[in-house]
Amino acid sequence: MNRTLYNTPRCPGSLKDGFNSYNPGTLRTLFDSRKVFHIIEGSPDTASWQKARIEGEQFGGQQWYRVALHKNKPEPHPAGNYILKIVPDDSDSVKFPFEQAGNEHFCLQLAKQVYGIDTVPNAMIFFENGQPAFIARYYNNFPLSEDEITDFSQLINQHETQPHVDIDKFSYYDLVAVINENVAASLIGKERFFTNILFGWLVANGHAYMKNIRLRKTPLGDYTIFPLADILCTRAHAIGPEITAPGGLYQGDKNTPEFREYGHYTRNEFSNFAMRLGINRKRSDKIMDHLVAGRNAAGKLLDQAFVPEEVKNIIRYYFNERLMRLK
Amino acid sequence: MEIPVQQLAPLLKSRRKDLKIKQEDLSETTGVALRTIRDLEKGLGNPSLHTLEKVMQVLGIELIFRLRK
Missing domain, CATH: 3.30.200 (Phosphorylase Kinase; domain 1)
Known part of the structure; x- marks a missing residue:
């Protein structure tokens, strides 16, 4: 230590x-x-x-x-x-x-x-x-109020009107029903959800379980996507899946020509995912281009991080490699 | 019909800030011009009901008209 x-x-x-x-x-x-x-x-x-x-x-x-x-x-x-x-x-x-x-x-x-x-x-x-x-x-108030935050594992399959989701096989797209049911500003919620999933993938986080995706109450009493939390480059510590959700981004995401050719996720699958969420192409392109454009600034910040060089090198490797796939 | 933009302006602005979304992003998401968004938050302009509805919908707010009692 x-x-x-x-x-x-x-x-x-x-x-x-x-x-x-x-x-x-x-x-x-x-x-x-x-x-x-x-x-x-x-x-x-x-x-x-x-x-x-x-x-x-x-x-x-x-x-x-x-x-x-x-x-x-x-x-x-x-x-x-x-x-x-x-x-x-x-x-x-x-x-x-x-x-x-x-x-x-x-x-x-x-x-x-x-x-x-x-x-x-x-x-x-x-x-x-x-x-x-x-x-x-995590909580704005002390003592914390438990109803300030709720996670997706508590909200999934709550409404009979929505298709039942098998939590052992869910894809990230399956969680959209939770956003539609609980988030009044659902399009903003879905953009944030998309960005958070994408960022987690970018830094090779393989630990984004359903309980780590949360909603927070707004002052008006509805829910919004909880700020990004519980994200680290888990590949620096253990081998894990590229996308944590067992069903991937959406059903059929591995059937694209790009995935079949390269064997991993590329910009194309994330574009498809965004489209399924109802995010227009201009917005999803902007979100992904913004991530790509931050490469140099990210490298400078990593130099400052409180981790040793060998861990920095692993983080840098995965980050740069995935940025290339987003281009 | 005249829309009471001045009365709606504080609600629109505070709601956008609660949701932590920039005016530019709201403009792109709604397809409403940035200038119109800025005017709306200042209580200026005379937006169409359609424009207002697009902004409100993305912010998760419903416009409801009722008969006066």
């Missing part, structure tokens, strides 16, 4: 140089301008931490905890509005287990800073022993 990472003179949120802790922008968006330091005292092995742990199988041995600010310090709290993710010391379930925090942080900063994608406010944070963690604000 690299215990010197937290001494890097770089903001552990924005990745901008020249800061010994969070810069004002990160403090504002993540902590409402409260003076939070990027090092947490103590260790996550204590009983109070275990009470705040979220049960459930997470990628790569990650453990998720609910955290709240107490006197400007992140502390475990069962109703905390932040999610903190760490990998325990004894984890050996994947390659580079401790680098998952830096990987996820980079991917979300890439989405936000280079591509302007709505993401959960997030940053790196460290325990005193150097253990890196990832912190993000």
